[in-house]
Amino acid sequence: MLELDDVQIHFSSQGLMVLNIALAVVMFGVALGITLEDFKNLIKNPKLILLGVVSQFILLPLVTYGIIVLINPKPSIALGMMMVAACPGGNISNFMTHLANGNTALSISLTAFATFLAMFMTPFNFQLYGNLYEPTAQILKTVELNPFELVKLVILILGIPLVLGMLVRSKNKTLAEKLSKLLKPLSIIVFIAIVIIAFSNNLDIFYDYIHHVLGLGIIHNLVAILLGFGVATVFGLSLRDKKTLAIETGIQNSGLGLLIIFTFFNGLGGMAIMAAFWGIWHIVSGLLLATYLSKKHAIETV
Secondary structure (H helix, E strand, O other), rough: OOHHOEEEEOOHHHHHHHHHHHHHHOOOHHHHOOOHHHHHHHHOOHHHHHHHHHHHHHEEEEEEEHHHHOOOOHHHHHHHHHHHHHEEEOOOHHHHHOOOOOHHHHHOOOHHHHHHHHHHHHHHHHHHHHHHHHHHHHHHOOOOOOOOHHHHHHHHHHHHHHHHHHHHHHHHHHHHHHHHHHHHHHHHHHHHHHHHHHHHHOHOOOOOOHHHHHHHHHHHHHHHHHHHHHHHHHHOHHHHHHHHHHHHHHHHHHHHHHHHHHOOOEEEHHHHHHHHHHHHHHHHHHHHHHHHHHHHHHHHHH
């Protein structure tokens, strides 16, 4: 059996095109619920902007790098962890926050801001930590990863749908709300479908190597959730805001990570399996966490 760092997940050009379109449509659906007021509300409360940015784009990649140095996983898995940590919050974070009785308005605002910031921070963090850790730096040397092409891809998948969705909402709020109700629930289905499509012809690889990422992926996700909650606690945020920051940090857009992996790394085994598992697991962990927090809230308000 091949070493995981030498395994590649085969993904057709047609599948890659479908993945591009699916992620753009999902992002468009999220953007339909975002307005300029969401950005203005964050500007009025710079503390929340700062904590959201620090938790998601500074501490999570840094802590991820620390875990990698400590545990020393296979280089392709380490690169997959860096990829996930560099991505913005996942598209289902708003739903999870609402279910947990968190601050949904804050979640939407942070999603908007994080999506905008990710156009630059995702490529920056991935390149920074990928080159800082010697084993992953060796992989990056063998890949033609043009930073400008990476930024362009992220802008196409996140930036353009964000602008178009907000534009539709500003012109026709009723239409935007109807479309949003149709598109938002698809985000979970779309990601699961992406994983199924990606691994349908590679099931033997998935089964043979999933044990390499199982425990590490769960630990990484748990650390991300606790990190968001911890940052919010240290800076004295309310319980609703603590829930929100924990979910925003713990739910990552691993679909975007998979797209980058298939586009630039030819489905490098450890990267693809880690991002795919992370994406499935954070849906499970997010729903479990949100359900627990909602029941806790119900008990406390009785």
